[in-house]
Amino acid sequence: MRRASLIACIVAFFMLISGAALAAEAQRPSVFAIGNVEIDVTAADAASARTLAIAEGQRKAYELLMRRLLRPEDVSRAPVVDPATLNGLIEGIEVNNERASAVRYLATLTVRFDASTVRGLLKANGLAFTQTMASPVLAVPVMTMAGADYLWQPDNPWRQAWAEHDLANRLVPYKLPDADATDRLLASPREVIDDDNTALNRLAARYDLERTLVVRLTLEPDLAGEGFKGEIAVAGTAGFPNLTQTVTLPGEGPTAENLGPAVERVVRALDDWWRGETLVRMDQGGELAVTAPLRSIADWAEVRRRLTRVNLVEDMTIDRLTAREAAIVLHYVGEADQLRLALRQASLVLDLSGTEAMLLLEEIHRTPAVAPVAPAPLPTSETSDGGAGEPR
Known part of the structure; x- marks a missing residue:
């Protein structure tokens, strides 16, 4: 009980110090976000033009999302959604470069889709899709x-x-x-x-x-x-x-x-x-116990931050957390090789070569282990006949 409470306190502390980093992470490019959607609609008045344009932009963004996530041969099988269903798939909209006249509305949209809802829709329709964007x-x-x-x-x-x-x-x-x-x-x-x-x-x-x-x-x-x-x-x-x-x-x-x-x-x-x-199917997946070496408190916050970028990781369970390492279980979809590739795009290295799986920050993986340096021998004084004298 005491151990569980200690872990909970440590986790809460790490979440507190990494809050700003997680907020910044939400602004990173996401495979479920579609940007630069241009809209241009003329209607009876400016308000009507804006309403119609936003709806048109959402529809365009959904079509672009399906082309991104699905194989070219599966795009024609993408679910046809009505306006109410489409609204339920959308997490948020960012509007830029707005211009309007009495009857016309122009803008550029960024449409962020809710990952969980989109995954559920595609899974229900038996479609395989990607959830991983390559690193730039x-x-x-x-x-x-x-x-x-x-x-x-x-x-x-x-x-x-x-x-x-x-x-x-x-x-x-x-x-x-x-x-x-x-x-x-x-x-x-x-x-x-x-x-x-x-x-x-x-x-x-x-x-x-x-x-x-x-x-x-x-x-x-x-x-x-x-x-x-x-x-x-x-x-x-x-x-x-x-x-x-x-x-x-x-x-x-x-x-x-x-x-x-x-x-x-x-x-x-x-x-x-x-x-x-x-490309993954939602009926693929599993659990993987990994150990993440840590050099400092900041490393654990960084591991958590980067894991939020990996859509294949649906959940994470903490088994053990110390100042030097974190033992966690990753609950993921897809195959193990796809998980490794997705983690790499978030600058996390999954090493399965040893007796236990290791999850390393890429900068730790790149840094060679430094062998311990033996202490230097104590200085000695030379005797007149060349032999070693007593240590000074």
Whole structure:
């Protein structure tokens, strides 16, 4: 009884100190949140236009959510919901860029869906779906044409195509480098093309990211036609599969506009691959007892914070909590490998190689264990004949 009370007090204390962190975590991109939904409706008056526009935006967001969560072949089987059911699926709406006239309303919405309710709806309809968004990657578009490499130049049309493309609401979130003087110092075109991990890691660290995605476009004149032909290859440190696609361009050569479809093919292919890796059925799952090593009170708060980002973890039971470790049971859906992948996106490492499962903060996992240092021997004085004298 006393032990249970002690654990409860410690947990309450950790929850108190991590409250601000958990609130900030709620603002992170979520697989169940759809952003950048543009609405534009004209009606008899401004109030009617706003009501109709918000309803239209919610419907658009639901359709985008189904495309994100479901396999392409299952999208047509997505549940058809009436307005009342749709409202019950929505946790909250954020409205930005509002503009209105006497009869027209325009805005951009972010619609956050309730994860539990959406899961229940899809499970009831027998649909497998993903619940895991990849951690953000730094996309580095580099182009080679006529023997010249284009990376940080302002006139790199391949980078411009990525910058102008709609990358919102993807399962793999992307960040583009600023292409400024600092980026030029951190990574040269040759280092990027050669997939130099040291240079790519330097570049990612500048943007507080851990992974890079090098997207190389190689073009040459199409001798059989009037345009250009080439190949897109994906590399980098993101751990994505090797992806190669062909591309053909008109005689005017590469522009941000005519390269847009190529960008879409790449991001869609990566989304499809990620969805396939993380697709789960709600009738799969189990429990896993893990031990989380702790260096301080803050580590436990951080473990809890990161676990809130893992949708596959439905619940957590604390068996033991000390200053040095936490023994917990994770109640999860999906398969163990999918759980490991989902945890990794939240910077948590699940290590099943030992006799007991370990759950480590990624920064602890990266830090090699330091062997104990033997104490230095006591200094000795030398005797006149070279022998050791008594310790001083």
